[in-house]
Amino acid sequence: MNSIVNKTLVGSFYRQNVGFFLLFFVLFFGVVAPSEQLAYHYSLILGMLETPLFLGLVLFAWLLYGLKTSRFLFSALDEPEANFLYKLAALSRGRQFWLCMAIQGLLLLPVWAYSIAVAGVAVYRHVYGTALLVPLYMTVMNIAGAICLHRRLQWRLPDSGRQWAFFLRQRRRTMLPYWSILLQYLLKEEKALAAGVKLFGCTVLYLLLKQQGPDDYDLRMPFLFYSLSLFGHAAILYRCRQLENTRLLFYRALPVPQSIRFGQYAIFYLLLLLPETLVLGWLTPHPIRVTDTMTFLLSGYSVLLLMNSILYTAPFTNRVFLRICLLLFGILYCCVLGKDLIELSVLFLVTATVLFFRGYARYEAWAK
Amino acid sequence: MLELYQVQKSYGGEKILDIPNLQLSAGVYWLRGANGSGKTTLLRLLAGLLPFTGEVCVGNHSLRKAPVAYRRTISWADAEPLYPGFLSGDDLITFYRKIQQPPAGQIDELIGHFGVKSWLSSRAATWSSGMTKKLSLVLAFIGRPSLILLDEPLITLDQDSTDRLIDLIVDYQRLYGTSFFFSSHQAIPEKLQQMTHLLELKEHSLKRV
Numbered sequence: 001m002n003s004i005v006n007k008t009l010v011g012s013f014y015r016q017n018v019g020f021f022l023l024f025f026v027l028f029f030g031v032v033a034p035s036e037q038l039a040y041h042y043s044l045i046l047g048m049l050e051t052p053l054f055l056g057l058v059l060f061a062w063l064l065y066g067l068k069t070s071r072f073l074f075s076a077l078d079e080p081e082a083n084f085l086y087k088l089a090a091l092s093r094g095r096q097f098w099l100c101m102a103i104q105g106l107l108l109l110p111v112w113a114y115s116i117a118v119a120g121v122a123v124y125r126h127v128y129g130t131a132l133l134v135p136l137y138m139t140v141m142n143i144a145g146a147i148c149l150h151r152r153l154q155w156r157l158p159d160s161g162r163q164w165a166f167f168l169r170q171r172r173r174t175m176l177p178y179w180s181i182l183l184q185y186l187l188k189e190e191k192a193l194a195a196g197v198k199l200f201g202c203t204v205l206y207l208l209l210k211q212q213g214p215d216d217y218d219l220r221m222p223f224l225f226y227s228l229s230l231f232g233h234a235a236i237l238y239r240c241r242q243l244e245n246t247r248l249l250f251y252r253a254l255p256v257p258q259s260i261r262f263g264q265y266a267i268f269y270l271l272l273l274l275p276e277t278l279v280l281g282w283l284t285p286h287p288i289r290v291t292d293t294m295t296f297l298l299s300g301y302s303v304l305l306l307m308n309s310i311l312y313t314a315p316f317t318n319r320v321f322l323r324i325c326l327l328l329f330g331i332l333y334c335c336v337l338g339k340d341l342i343e344l345s346v347l348f349l350v351t352a353t354v355l356f357f358r359g360y361a362r363y364e365a366w367a368k
Numbered sequence: 369m370l371e372l373y374q375v376q377k378s379y380g381g382e383k384i385l386d387i388p389n390l391q392l393s394a395g396v397y398w399l400r401g402a403n404g405s406g407k408t409t410l411l412r413l414l415a416g417l418l419p420f421t422g423e424v425c426v427g428n429h430s431l432r433k434a435p436v437a438y439r440r441t442i443s444w445a446d447a448e449p450l451y452p453g454f455l456s457g458d459d460l461i462t463f464y465r466k467i468q469q470p471p472a473g474q475i476d477e478l479i480g481h482f483g484v485k486s487w488l489s490s491r492a493a494t495w496s497s498g499m500t501k502k503l504s505l506v507l508a509f510i511g512r513p514s515l516i517l518l519d520e521p522l523i524t525l526d527q528d529s530t531d532r533l534i535d536l537i538v539d540y541q542r543l544y545g546t547s548f549f550f551s552s553h554q555a556i557p558e559k560l561q562q563m564t565h566l567l568e569l570k571e572h573s574l575k576r577v
Contacts, residue, residue, distance in 0.1 A: 176463045181452060188454040247450045250507070253415040254467050255439035361435065362419040 005099065008082060010106045013072050019235035019322055020193065021110070026228060027200070045121045049130055059137055061199075062111045066141045068192035069107040073149050089153050097150050104145035112138055178251065178261075179268040185243050186236065186272075193235060198275045201229030205279045205296075212287040219292055223336045226276075226296060227329050230303050233272070234325040237304070238318055241311045262356050269304040276300060295341050302348035303328060309352040312359035369394040369547050370414070370515060372574070375422035377406070377413055384409050385420075386572040392549075394514075396541055396560060399551040400577070401569030407551040408447060410569060411519045414549065415444035426515050443468075443513035447520035447551075449504035453493030457484060457503050460492075461510070468511030478506045481532055497524045505533060509540070516540075518550035534559050 014021070032040040048055040076082050088096060105112065115138045122131035186194040208222035244251070277297060284293045310316075310324055335344040370392040377385040384406045401407045412418050416431055416439055424431040429438040451460060461475060479485050482502045492500065501524045508516055522530055534557045540546040541563060556564050566577035 175466060176459050178463075181455065181463070184454055185452060189452075243452060247452045249417065249446065249450070250444070250504075252417050253439060253442070253444040254464075255436050256467060257436050364418050 009076055009103055013107055023232045045118050049122055049127045065111055070145050070148055100146035100149040104142050108142055178264040182240050182268045190239055197232040202275050202279045209283045209288050220336055227332050230300055231325055231329045234307055237307050238321055258357055265308050273300055298345040299341050302345040305352035306348045309355035312363045313355055371425045373423040377420045383572055387574045390574055394547045396548045396564045397567050398556055398564045399567045405569045407569055408519055411517050415517050441513055442515045443508045444517040445504040445508035449500050451492040456491050457488035464507050464510045470510045478509050482506050515547045520552055521550050522552055522554050
């Protein structure tokens, strides 16, 4: 039974979030030479032990991840394919609870691993408060997630749609543009993913650009991280396209000109980049120059539109699409080194427009 | 009303549709065919959801040359419709209203006819498949399309809703000259028998029965 549960819930969680984990793997292990990995992570953990604010941020990020896992489990249980899992409710309560603990623990595994490392360093540095707090925090998170899952299995919690109903009361609208449906989708069904990508993008932009001074003004490193966050948007785009291929299929049959359709995406991606725009605006003209701010924004916007149009050229699998995005990321970074970013962004915008107008009518998601 | 010229559709090299030439005048068409014969593919193709080779026209509007004008003349409802769970029925109607620009009062009439008013403000995630189907039918009738494509319109509907749909098809055909093209495995309802033309999809091609 455990293997079926693992395949259905745990395995599919890691498969679905491969892009998310790849992004974090690159961020935490890919940016430092292998010989310096240990020192890098040791200094990160020391930062947590010495700066309560930093520790608080990390714990908050872990909480977001925990919510993401719970949200996934609830959604997975709502899927018709998972109906058979309700047989689990026939198990004894104790067995059910420990099964839920194990599922939640497996989903929290990456965070558990890091938290144990933090606790270990805390003991080594004699910071016993943190050494106790971190595992306790993780245990509480694990138990809380397991209780929610346990209650859900017994139909004592509403489904994943209704649980947020209090916060998401609908009101009668007079207008509902297409871009707003995509935006609502992110805010309501992909909160954790969107928040993670945006939080990462804004944080790295702020932290790395804040350090720029007139004497050592070099935007290559900030741009590397910024383009990593753009790469993270690939997961958002892919999810949006899945939504369009299934639950927004009717839009393709409606009499909407291609230019208006393209315009809807143009507005959506403009809004999607709003948090990064605000951070960049805040840091302009000091420490970042106006022309560089424009370059950051134009390149980001053009990459998002291009990734969107690429998704209309063929029904890519998640893995293939991520590879294409990695290629784009490589091209982008090469151009940063060669200082040809504006030209490349214009080229990306033109390519995005051409690909969309050529690909939209020919696209069929289910042509497998 | 509906004209198909050299329409071909394949999936991965496997031919699904091969319709040389077919002209259908205005009316109600009932499409039959075995499972996997290509009924849904044909309806989706006519709705402009699928790329294909050949040409399809409704009235004077070619799907290939004037895709927006073509789509203004047709409307489509899927066999098993799905909508984003966070949208309400009101949201979806608002979305369609803006694009389809229905005549005054039509939407309220449709809402009343299908009896969907009581749950229109609830989110799609809370609907049963029958409720979702009813809403998809309401949406398909919004505006004044000259051809309405309905993929398996009778599945998941209760008897009362089926009767209401049949009445609406009869009314729209008589009052507005709306044509209907739908697929179904069920027997033609009595009220429609006099006005319905049978079509069969067999060996990749569409033939009158």
